Amino acid sequence: MKVLVCGGAGYIGSHIVRELTKLNKYEIVVLDNLSTGHTIAVPEGIPVEVGDIRDKQFLEDVFSKHKPTAVFHFSASIEVAQSCVDPLGYYENNVAGTIYLLQAMQKHGAKYFIFSSTAALFGQPERIPIHPDDLSIPVNPYGDTKLAVETMLKWCDQAFGLKYACLRYFNACGADASGDIGEDHTPESHLIPLILQVPLGKREKIFIFGDDYDTEDGSCVRDYVHVTDLATAHILALDYLARENTSNRFNLGSGKGYSVKEIIEAARRVTGHPIPAEIKPRRAGDPATLVASSEKAETVLGWKRQYHSVDDIVRTAWNFHQKHPKGF
Template sequence: MAVLVTGGAGYIGSHMVYALADAGEDVVVLDNLTTGFWWAIAPQAKLVEGDIGDEALVGQLAKDHKFDAIIHFAGSIVVPESVADPLSYYLNNTVKTRSLIAAAVKAGIPRFVFSSTAAVYGNPERVPVEENAVLAPISPYGSSKLMSEWMLRDSHAAYGLQYVALRYFNVAGADPKGRTGQSTPRATHLIKVACQTVLGEREQMDIFGNDYDTPDGTCLRDYIHVSDLAQAHLDALKHLRHGGASGAYNCGYGQGYSVLDIVRAVEKAAGKPVNARMAPRRAGDPAAIVAASAKIKQEMGWTPRHQDIDRIVESALAWEDYLRQRNEAA
């Protein structure tokens, strides 16, 4: 038996592939390499270059490898981009996920772990936000992911597909062993952008809005280390293999940090200032969103190990410095 990881050459996916390989799992990666990197994949895994919307390809892979689970990361993730080009997000995140689910059902793959997002909550009325909160996304990105959750819910009811949807908060940091990290050159993740700026890879960075209803006026987010998130997927896979209930789970620490908090943390780690300027708000950004994560801890035994924000920032900065040196040597 093997595990199929879609988007396994990307940021979170590559950490997941290493976590699975470290756990002794047989891993196949399906990635079209439009934003991922072949070299970020654990050498123990098999890479198949292709599209998740290709049902025939997924079906053939299922025959060849006898998957007992799919862990699905592939998709588009930039909120403002989804506002500007919603149809591409509904194609990439919703239509193609529908094809992947259909291929899984047809092939008899029993388990599906889905990369969802806290964006399904929109601007929550209460923070920390619990899984039973009103689902009211304010961006096509959030809507595209929520539609995928609904398809999984309905496929569970109709076909018996067991699933877990993990609603990520803000993912950051890099593999503590230095094997992979956030490698997309123009990624929009705040910590990566701040690290690139302090290292001189960007001339300056923008802080989008300082008039939100938060303590310092900048957006407040819950940052989760990518290795803890990979562990949450391992725990979800174990949960489903042991007959655990299907459903959605938050992945966050329950601690919010503002944009200015993050800038200061990067400055502390680098020992020099970040060239940041204030800019207008971006479309689709909620003011504050922080996770209530009791459910995943109680039902799956998830235990975060990297929740210190300084540790998260230090790992991200170390990876960014590695990429800078790698590019200079190329």
């Protein structure tokens, strides 16, 4: 099957490409505008079409040339704080860009769409763990752009039979076991890579944004899920669409929450560095606790996670950062 991976040079996309190549049954094409992705993260021999999903002519050229059957879609802006400053830029890239992509799919008869969605669409959740059908009221533009696409997909299925899977990640983290690819954002805003900048000598300490939350140790609790496990879920989702010919949506997490302080402790154990930390005020828009119920992904897709301990997850990230102290 021919698959197009939009955003395949980025953090999560490149891990999907890597897992897809291992299976030897997909013909893979990567599309990426390289605004945040890295061509070096794409295995040799995989064609990379460099361009933007907001460019309709570019999409027309890519779809005419490659005629993919399935599309994995990771091309999006992902910074919650930035989305509050530039909501229109976020809607333009994440919603308008996806409209053009879906139009190209419709025109060229691509059948399956695997959508990179987010826990951010649940806003302040009504219960923990969060189930896929729980109420979704995003509290920032980023989450809202992802919800808008999820809603659009429902109508695309109804109108022209597009089969889609929405995969809501909780906190994607870690790196491929090889240490060849991993998380490299500029600027970095995610907790684990920021913590690891301390033992790498790039920052003096880590800031803990708030220790007065209603959680066990007062810091925010999140559900950290390894990027290679996320990659496996995407491939299972494509299998599911091809087998069942029905659309669906899934939450992807570990079912267990860890506080910011616990993650810092894990990084101290893994790196052997004291990693000084300082309490700072709360970051705007952070819910106290976000933990997924991944039960549906496990029962319906047969998803089994390979990484269960945060130490193991942090160890893979540390391996990548030690191999690439300056990033890619």
